[in-house]
Amino acid sequence: xxxxxxxxxxxxxxxxxxxxxxxxxxxxxxxxxxxxxxxxxxxxxxxxxxxxxxxxxxxxxxxxxxxxxxxxxxxxxxxxxxxxxxxxxxxxxxxxxxxxxxxxxxxxxxxxxxxxxxxxxxxxxxxxxxxxxxxxxxxxxxxxxxxxxxxxxxxxxxxxxxxxxxxxxxxxxxxxxxxxxxxxxxxxxxxxxxxxxxxxxxxxxxxxxxxxxxxxxxxxxxxxxxxxxxxxxxxxxxxxxxxxxxxxxxxxxxxxxxxxxxxxxxxxxxxxxxxxxxxxxxxxxxxxxxxxxxxxxxxxxxxxxxxxxxxxxxxxxxxxxxxxxxxxxxxxxxxxxxxxxxxxxxxxxxxxxxxxxxxxxxxxxxxxxxxxxxxxxxxxxxxxxxxxxxxxxxxxxxxxxxxxxxxxxxxxxxxxxxxxxxxxxxxxxxxxxxxxxxxxxxxxxxxxxxxxxxxxxxxxxxxxxxxxxxxxxxxxxxxxxxxxxxxxxxxxxxxxxxxxxxxxxxxxxxxxxxxxxxxxxxxxxxxxxxxxxxxxxxxxxxxxxxxxxxxxxxxxxxxxxxxxxxxxxxxxxxxxxxxxxxxxxxxxxxxxxxxxxxxxxxxxxxxxxxxxxxxxxxxxxxxxxxxxxxxxxxxxxxxxxxxxxxxxxxxxxxxxxxxxxxxxxxxxxxxxxxxxxxxxxxxxxxxxxxxxxxxxxxxxxxxxxxxxxxxxxxxxxxxxxxxxxxxxxxxxxxxxxxxxxxxxxxxxxxxxxxxxxxxxxxxxxxxxxxxxxxxxxxxx
Amino acid sequence: xxxxxxxxxxxxxxxxxxxxxxxxxxxxxxxxxxxxxxxxxxxxxxxxxxxxxxxxxxxxxxxxxxxxxxxxxxxxxxxxxxxxxxxxxxxxxxxxxxxxxxxxxxxxxxxxxxxxxxxxxxxxxxxxxxxxxxxxxxxxxxxxxxxxxxxxxxxxxxxxxxxxxxxxxxxxxxxxxxxxxxxxxxxxxxxxxxxxxxxxxxxxxxxxxxxxxxxx
Numbered sequence: 001x002x003x004x005x006x007x008x009x010x011x012x013x014x015x016x017x018x019x020x021x022x023x024x025x026x027x028x029x030x031x032x033x034x035x036x037x038x039x040x041x042x043x044x045x046x047x048x049x050x051x052x053x054x055x056x057x058x059x060x061x062x063x064x065x066x067x068x069x070x071x072x073x074x075x076x077x078x079x080x081x082x083x084x085x086x087x088x089x090x091x092x093x094x095x096x097x098x099x100x101x102x103x104x105x106x107x108x109x110x111x112x113x114x115x116x117x118x119x120x121x122x123x124x125x126x127x128x129x130x131x132x133x134x135x136x137x138x139x140x141x142x143x144x145x146x147x148x149x150x151x152x153x154x155x156x157x158x159x160x161x162x163x164x165x166x167x168x169x170x171x172x173x174x175x176x177x178x179x180x181x182x183x184x185x186x187x188x189x190x191x192x193x194x195x196x197x198x199x200x201x202x203x204x205x206x207x208x209x210x211x212x213x214x215x216x217x218x219x220x221x222x223x224x225x226x227x228x229x230x231x232x233x234x235x236x237x238x239x240x241x242x243x244x245x246x247x248x249x250x251x252x253x254x255x256x257x258x259x260x261x262x263x264x265x266x267x268x269x270x271x272x273x274x275x276x277x278x279x280x281x282x283x284x285x286x287x288x289x290x291x292x293x294x295x296x297x298x299x300x301x302x303x304x305x306x307x308x309x310x311x312x313x314x315x316x317x318x319x320x321x322x323x324x325x326x327x328x329x330x331x332x333x334x335x336x337x338x339x340x341x342x343x344x345x346x347x348x349x350x351x352x353x354x355x356x357x358x359x360x361x362x363x364x365x366x367x368x369x370x371x372x373x374x375x376x377x378x379x380x381x382x383x384x385x386x387x388x389x390x391x392x393x394x395x396x397x398x399x400x401x402x403x404x405x406x407x408x409x410x411x412x413x414x415x416x417x418x419x420x421x422x423x424x425x426x427x428x429x430x431x432x433x434x435x436x437x438x439x440x441x442x443x444x445x446x447x448x449x450x451x452x453x454x455x456x457x458x459x460x461x462x463x464x465x466x467x468x469x470x471x472x473x474x475x476x477x478x479x480x481x482x483x484x485x486x487x488x489x490x491x492x493x494x495x496x497x498x499x500x501x502x503x504x505x506x507x508x509x510x511x512x513x514x515x516x517x518x519x520x521x522x523x524x525x526x527x528x529x530x531x532x533x534x535x536x537x538x539x540x541x542x543x544x545x546x547x548x549x550x551x552x553x554x555x556x557x558x559x560x561x562x563x564x565x566x567x568x569x570x571x572x573x574x575x576x577x578x579x580x581x582x583x584x585x586x587x588x589x590x591x592x593x594x595x596x597x598x599x600x601x602x603x604x605x606x607x608x609x610x611x612x613x614x615x616x617x618x619x620x621x622x623x624x625x626x627x628x629x630x631x632x633x634x635x636x637x638x639x640x641x642x643x644x645x646x647x648x649x650x651x652x653x654x655x656x657x658x659x660x661x662x663x664x665x666x667x668x669x670x671x672x673x674x675x676x677x678x679x680x681x682x683x684x685x686x687x688x689x690x691x692x693x694x695x696x697x698x699x700x701x702x703x704x705x706x707x708x709x710x711x712x713x714x715x716x717x718x719x720x721x722x723x724x725x726x727x728x729x730x731x732x733x734x735x736x737x738x739x740x741x742x743x744x745x746x747x748x749x750x751x752x753x754x755x756x757x758x759x760x761x762x763x764x765x766x767x768x769x770x771x772x773x774x775x776x777x778x779x780x
Numbered sequence: 781x782x783x784x785x786x787x788x789x790x791x792x793x794x795x796x797x798x799x800x801x802x803x804x805x806x807x808x809x810x811x812x813x814x815x816x817x818x819x820x821x822x823x824x825x826x827x828x829x830x831x832x833x834x835x836x837x838x839x840x841x842x843x844x845x846x847x848x849x850x851x852x853x854x855x856x857x858x859x860x861x862x863x864x865x866x867x868x869x870x871x872x873x874x875x876x877x878x879x880x881x882x883x884x885x886x887x888x889x890x891x892x893x894x895x896x897x898x899x900x901x902x903x904x905x906x907x908x909x910x911x912x913x914x915x916x917x918x919x920x921x922x923x924x925x926x927x928x929x930x931x932x933x934x935x936x937x938x939x940x941x942x943x944x945x946x947x948x949x950x951x952x953x954x955x956x957x958x959x960x961x962x963x964x965x966x967x968x969x970x971x972x973x974x975x976x977x978x979x980x981x982x983x984x985x986x987x988x989x990x991x992x993x994x995x996x
Contacts, residue, residue, distance in 0.1 A: 335963065352958030355965055356876055688958070727879075734883055741956070744890055748953040754897035755946045758904050762939055766909040 040251035041244070042067060044203070047163065047194060047219075053247055054204070054238035058222055061198035061206070061236050064142075064169045073298060074167070080300025083143035083167060086113040086129070090313070093306050093410075094119075094671045098136045099384045099421070101399045102439035104450055106614040106645065106709030108400045108424040109436055110669045113145070118423065118669040125436055130157035133165060133193070138185035139265045139383045142197065143167035161217050162210045163194025170201040172261045176252040178202030181264040185389040192234045194219070203242060203249060208234035262290040267387050268676070270370065271378040281676045292343055293321050305674065307362070308412055323363040346680075353685060362416035362672075366684035369405035369417045369673050372698045376403035379419065394487075398611070401707045404673055407699065408723040415724050418670040422716075424645040424708040426622070427665070430638075434665045437641075442622065445629050449621045450614075452603035453490050456596055460484045462542040463506070463517065471510035473517065475596075477503060478605045481514065492609030504594075504601055506539075506584060518582040523560035523571070536562050537569045539584065543595070551588030553595070563587065612711035616650075616658050619643050619710060623652050646706030647716025660714040668704070668718075695735040700726065784981050788988045789816055839991075848902045855895035858888040863980050870973060889952055896945045907938040937986035944982060947975035 044052040045066035052059050065074045077083065097110035097119045111127070112119040122132050122145075129145040130153070137146045146165035153159055165188070170179060180200050187196035191210035199206035210217075212231040223233040242249050270278070279285075283293070296302040303309070303321045310319035319325050320339030327345045329337025335347050350358070357366075370377040379402050382388050389395035405417035427436040443450065456475055461484060463473035475482040476495050485491045497514045506517040517539060521532045536555050541564055543553035555562040561574040575590055584595040599617070606615045626641040642663075643650045649663035684699075685691045692699040699720070706715030721728050768774045793815050826834070844852050865881045877885050951972035954960055960968065 349961040351961055352956075352965075353962065354955065355962060355969065356878070358962065359876075730880055730883070737883065737886070745953060745956055747890060748893050748949055748956075751893040751897050751949050752946065752953060755900060755942060755949065758897070758900045759939065759943055759946060762904065762908065769909050 035255075037253065037255040040253045041248045042070075042251060043246065043248050045069075047166075051247060052238070054240055054243050059236055059238060060219070061163075061195040062203065063194075064166050064197060068169055072169075076298060077167060077300045078143055078147075080296065081302045081304070082141055082300055086145040088114075091115055092304060092309060092312055095304075096381060096383060096419070096671050097669060098132070099400045100135060100439075101384075101397055103397075103399060103613050103709070105426065105439040105442040105446070106424055106450075106643070107426065107439045107442070108421070108708065110421065110423055116671070118667055120436060125438065127438075128154035128157060130154055130159065133188070134191075136383070137165055137188045137193075138386065138389065141168050141171045141265070146193070158191065158210070158215055159193075160219075161213050161215060162191040163219065165193040165196060168197040168200065170197065170251065170253075171264070172257050173253045174201060174251070174261065175254045175258060176202065179261070181388055182390045185386075185395070186391070190234075195234045195236060198236055202239070204236040204238035206234060206236050208232035210234050256289050256291045259284060259290050262294075263382070264388050265382050266290075267382045268673075269380045269385075269387060271380060279676065279678075282679045283677055285679075286344075288343055293326070295321065306672070307414075323367075327363075348680070360413075360415060362410075362414050364417050364672070364674055364677075365407060365415055367680075368675060368677050371678075371682065371684065372405060372407075372702065374698050374702065376406065376420075376702070376704065378402070379404055381419075384421075399709070401611075403704070403707075406670065406704055406723060407720060408670055409725045410672065416672050419673050420668045420670045420704065422645070422647055422668050422707050423666070424643075424710070426626070426641070426643050428626075428639050428641050430640075434663075437626075442626075445625045446622045447625070449618055449625065452600035452618075453608060455600050456482065456604055457484060457488055457490055458546050459506075459543065459595060460490075461488070462546050463539065465545060466538045466542045471508035474507050474509045474514065475604075476505040476507050476514060477601055480605065480609070481507075481509065482604060482608060483509065490604065490608045504596070506595075516582075518555060518584070520582065521557070523557050533569055536582075537564055540564045540569075543584065549586065550593065551586035554585050554587040554592065555582055556585055556592060557582040561587070561592075606711055610711065613709045614643075614645070615711050619650055620652065620656075620658050623650075623658075624656070627652065643710065645708030645710035646712060646714075647708075647718070648706060648712075648714055650710070650712075650714075660712070662716065666716070668706075689741070690738050693735045693738045695732050695739075697731075697735055700724075700731045700735070701728070781977075781981060781984075784984055788985065789819075792819075792988070848899070851895050851898045851902065854891055855899045858891040858895060859979075859983060861885075861888045862892060863976070866976055867980070876969075889948075892945070893949045893952070896942070896949070900942055903938070907935045909935060931989055934986055934989035937982045937989060940982040941979055941986055944975045944979035948972060948979060951975065 044062040046052055046060035047063040047066065048060075049063075049066040050060075052062055068074065079087070081088075091114035094116040095112075095114070097112045097116070100107060100109040100111055109125075110119045111122050111125070111132075113121060113123070115121075127135075129148040133146040140146060142165045147167070148159070148164070168184065171181070171184065179202060183202075184196050184200035187193075187199045187206060189211075190208075192199070192206060192208070193210070195206045195210075198204050209232065213233060214231070217233070221233075223235060224231065284290075293305055294302050301313075303318055305321050305323075307319075307322055307324070309322075310316050320342070325339045326342045327340070327348055329335070329340030331337065340347065380387055380396065381402060384400050384402060385397050386395045400421045402419050402421045404419045406420040407415050408418045409415050425436045426442045427434055429435075448455070460473045460475065460482075464484070466473070472483055476497075479495050480492045481495045482490045482492055495514070507514045508517055518535055519532060521528060540553045540555060540562065543549065544564065552563060556574045556579045558580065559574050559578045561572045563570050563572070574592070576592060585592045586595060603615055603618060607613050623641050623643065640651055644663070644666045647662075647666050647668065648660040649666045650658050650660050653659040680686070702720040704718045704720065704723070706717065708715070719728065721731055765774075790812070793812050796815070825831075840849055840852060862885060865885045866877065869875060869877050869881065876882075951968045954968050955965055955972070
């Protein structure tokens, strides 16, 4: 045997051995046919594939990759639909985006790695997997972009400190009520990525915060005995009672994951509804679980259940798990079929509903989501509005504003109910290229323009340090009272006290009585009240604590200027005009300026306590600032900055005014809704055709109004029929025809009676004639 | 439908040869097409307002008493529109009726449903299969009255048209009632389609046979 032959033989042997090894590995995944669930009593392994012994000092958190790996192919699971948004090229029907919400800059930006319409790819925005993990991993099951490959790190990332966010198997599969999504979210917020699954599963208690550790820290460094207060290295205290003598832990894994686990990230809340009155999806009420329809094998390629999924995946079996697959079967007009009736799905008779409805409409139009009303239903979703995280702080956000059901003709030509939100973001446009700007870039360019509420909150916070009085410091202006809330922002309420002498009044609220912080006094009096002087001094000292104050705090009244110098209240002659009412101000280089600018007051009055957080004046100023910073005259190509909100693109025109235009980037983001499926008795059309077909039908003639952080009258309005690509006059006429339809049916019925009777009569006559009966009777 | 048109034109062709005194055996096939084209040419030549006015006189005024004319016109025009809107969609687009055509189809369907029983009430006696009535009609016709003579074929097709019209109305009505399942509706729709075909063919045949033997 020569050298080449030997080499070939070795090569073939190696290939054979490796394929045998591969077969052995896949054997682990094979189901033996038993319908029981194996008891998951397994040893915990850390990220170095080492057995975790809870009694050891500084035990590491458990790693799903290594703890579950002996039986389950982690690599295969990683490619499943729940974990492949950043790596897959197969995206399917549009789904809910991640929404980057930054109220301070008015940013509501829909993001997705999947190539869905109107959603921005995070990569194109310069967002790294690290950024995305910090923003959104609170509502994801780990893996995906939160577990990047080692070469996907970015300069600002701290994966070495936080660890990677492995797939949290127990996040979905744990049947124990101790599994806590809130704990998961909190650990993510603390950058405790590698500890999050352990904390959330309740296997142990996790302390410390990776976010406070220096970027040079590494898991090999272990705990820091010198700092047990602030930069505490994350640690796990395992619950010893859950381990057996072989250091194995019982994983309470049922055959089918509980709905509660799915709902941690997939809840929908109808804004304003009470918990007790919230209804379940009819499938859940009937005892089905989410995974009864949304099935998957070890690949975790979950069936989404929409009509064209089977075609897209080239897997006909998937079509059995659509509404039609279970309730009707393959033939729309005939009962029965291979998949029909699965899980006891009733066959819908759809009595009296013309067949055209089944061609043009998705099942969800009549059966899912809220019943259409004049005002669209505002909903919050777990992922977009941060629902389901419980703690002292309020986690959920009002933004983004999502409405449903908006009926839209999708790419398949069918009309289906969708959820809709209007994007809002700052950006630049160069030629045809639109580039959103990150909130941090806007904050840098806007400086104080977007900080009006913060300015006033800072002053009120400073006054709370004022120990001389009892009560809550407030600002009274424009008939409203503004006071601090627990989040450090402002709350507004109506002012019902006496008319104030000035536009803005700093005051103290005590038992609903509002009195000026600095009472009126006569500075020319021989002796000013000591209490007043103390108040002035305390107020000025409080203001002096504000960092980045624009000057020295002073009080001006008539022609007197009060300031604190070396701990003493000093009285000087005020520069400029006299002031009739005591006025707190900043003194800088002998120039006096109000303690808060009129712009700040205007902005706060316009936005605090309102749904909108920005004014047109703010937008103009920010756009001017962006233009001056980011568009040097020497640049050849004009880069124009814009702000998108409420379906309009706002830009400065040549005269510096704010122009609102339509632009594709300002169009709403939509994705189909599938749940909550209502009972048949609550389906659209159950009370007749006029549920939709009337001349004033909300189904056809509702309007979707643009919505966003900007307070403006120039928002986009989209009629419902336009989303469905339907003709309004025709639908009006068609709706009107239903007014006379009952009469029409009577006419047809009478017609049938008359024609039928005549035909019967004639048939009898013909029969009599051809049988000779008539001739016989006529014979004498 | 083309077959029906072919049969009827052949029948008319042979009839015209009979009228001109020739035996049908003498009729040669290759003279059919020139005859057909000449008739079509003659038809379109008189397709102006005057031509249609003449036809209206011959087909409506002479045949029907004034009290029946409106009903006959409504029935004829509504039927023409229903056929013109229904068949092209079914044959050419492969889709069901939709849009403004559907709306007009339904509205004129109502006109058809009203005018058909009225037309039957006024004309049923004339198309009765009773022998004596027929002789009476012929006598009235020959004496210059409004009655006409009717061949058995015209009677058959008259009643076939009425029966298919009944099917059309019944199926249209049932499609609007909330009692039938989707499967039943699909069957109704099929019956509606085939009834429409039968009614169109019977209408063509009836029109032909009621004219070809008409002495007026």
